[in-house]
Amino acid sequence: MADMRIGGLASGMDTDQIIMDLMKAERIPLDKMEQKKQYLEWQRDDYRDMNKMMFDFSNLIFDGVMKHGTYTQKSVTASDSSKVSIQNINSTTDLSGTIEVGSLAKAATIVSEDTGIVDPKATLSTSMGLTGTQKISIKSILKDGTLDATGKTIEFDPATETLNSLISKINQQTGVSVFFDEQSKKLSVTAKNTGDAAGNDIVLEDLSGTFFETLRLEETPVNSANTFTGTRQEGANASFTYNGLTTTRPSNTFQINGFEITLKGTTTTPITFSSKPDTDKILEKIVKFVDEYNKLIEKVNGELNEKNYRDFKPLTAEQKEAMEEKEIELWEEKARSGTLRNDSVLSSAMNKMRVDLYTPVSGGTSGTDQLSQIGIKTSSNYLERGKLIIDEAKLREAISKDPNAIYEIFGKDGATSGEQGIARRLRETLKDTMDSVEKKAGKASSTNNTFSLGRLLNNMDNQIDRFEDRLIQVEDRYWRQFTAMEKAIQRSNQQSMYLMQQFGGGM
Structure with missing residues (x-):
């Protein structure tokens, strides 16, 4: 049973307020612990923000300046795009010349005579009089212009299958x-691929049953009375002359030297075509890389040099109650400042990234091995701490001259760091940095005992819990002491009243 607490009835003192004031003093160490915990949480979150920014930048590098496809983007022009269209797929060199289209590729077709089928939704046993299990084989031309020797087989039951459902299959x-x-x-029946397979481009066959024979679409029916009576149009190859060389293809769309050419119509005069690097698209990727690099180093350098306001500690709940919302915001802005000031991991990353950028890329084939050669250099303003500046005219010229040289500077692979392109080096540095930061601050899904700041936070929670238990004991002790005092005063008052009564009664 808990001790009964007696207020200042006998002494006249405000015992509640006195004990509350005494406990404020006792709570000071606890407030400091909670402030330290809050600061550690801010520091953890700021580390994670850094990792998120580096992760996003690493992905941007991978999808942009490091990807070979970025530098194979080309603009292709043809004198008559209604007859021929050309687009680059993976060529690093340009093409030009003429093309004449003699004929377009066509798909093979077979058309039956009147089938006599009135209702395609009726079962085939009803609409065609088929009985027993039916198994058909269909062979057709492949994309490479050859006939599929194996073909596809379909088995069905005429009692449940309809023409519509079989067509769907x-x-x-x-x-x-x-x-x-x-x-x-x-x-x-139309082949899905165009071209001439040097024979029948569609072969329809009954393996069991008489589905195609009944429709008179099978070339070699069992019953000679049901011989083929449909109309057959064999497929045709596209015929064209490319830079003086006449040749054929089974499809109207094909590739030559990494470019995809689509024939759309026959021509009476040669169509001229040419390609060149799509400077704008390549430039856009490089500019995006530079912009995001500048944002990253600005953010990290800002954190490394952010002032630490030692007089501004995280606010306690009691302090927040006494302040306006705007005052809290301004206070915490300074209290949170400098959580990553002079951090060794981030500082090392900035130094390593600068080395990554300015170490020449060795082993290339173009003779271009540094950013400065393509119009990218460091700002001369030391306050910008390594910000990159683009000379757009020089960069455009370098892209137009040799996109592959730009790729080698950024994306070249190699056995050593010196042989690797800048983008590959940067991603490796970012990965190492993110791994180190994660050991300190973890990530959103991490449990506290898996990273150093988390273990400190666990320790702080344990300290806070122990101290709160101690405060309960201290408060109970104060109440016991004041209760004892009140009882003593009350007894003293009773004795005084008794004596006064005794003295008064003898007069």
């Missing part, structure tokens, strides 16, 4: 597309 599972026209009652 054929269209999904084979290299042909089938269409039934309810108006003419005819069935068309």
Whole structure:
């Protein structure tokens, strides 16, 4: 049973207020612990913000200046784009010349006579009189212009299968597309790939049953009375003359020297074409890299040099109650300042990144091995702490002259750091830095015991819990002492009243 607490009834003192004031003094060490805990949490969050920014920058490097495809972007022009279109796929060199289109590639088709089918939604046993398990084979031309010797097989039960459902299966599972026209009652079969396979480009066969034979679409039916009566149009290859060389392709879209060419129509006069680096798109990626690099080093250097206001400690809950919201915001802005000041990991990263940028890239084939050669240099203003500046005219000229040389500066791979491109070096430095920061501050999914600041926070929580238990004991002790005093005063008062009564009674 808890001791009864007696206020200042006998002494006339405000015992509650006195004990509250005494406890304020006792709480000072606890307030300092909570302030330290808050500061550690701020520091942890600021480290994580740094890691998030470095992670985003590393991804931007990977998707931008380090990717070979960034530098193969080209603008291609053709004198008649309605007949021929050309786009670069993976070529690092340019192309130019003429092309004449003699004929376009066509897909093979087979069209049946009137099938007599009235309702394509009825079962095939009803609409075509088929019985027993049916198994069909469909062979068609492949993308490379050869016939698929294996083909695709489909098995079905006429009692449950309809023409519509079978057509759906054929269209999904084979290299042909089938269409039934309810108006003419005819069935068309079209190869999905164009080209001439030097023979039948579509081969329809009944492996069991008589589906194709009944439609008179099978070349070698069992019943000779049901011989093929459909209309067959074999596929055709595209024929064209490229820079004086006449050749063919099974498709109207094909690649030559890393460029994709699409034939759209026949020509009567040669079409001229040429390509050149898409300077604007390549420049855009490099400018984005420089902008984000500048933002990163500005942020990190700002944190490293941010002033630490030692007189501004994190506010306690009691202090916040006595302040306006704007006052709290301004106070905490200074209290939080300098959490990463002079941090060795971040400082080392800044130094290493500068080395990454300005160490020449060795082993290249272009003779270009430094950023300054393509118009990127460091700001002469020392206050900007290594900010990169772009000479756009010089960079454009370098891109137009040799995009591959730009790629080697940024993305070249190599066995040593000196042989690697700047982008690869930077990503390695960023990775090492993020790993070190994570050991200090963890990440959102980390538990406290897996990183150093988290272990400190756990320790602080334990200290706070122990001290709060101690404060409860101290407060109880104060109350016991004041209660004892009140009881003593009360007894003294009672004795005084008794004596006064005794003295008064004898007069």
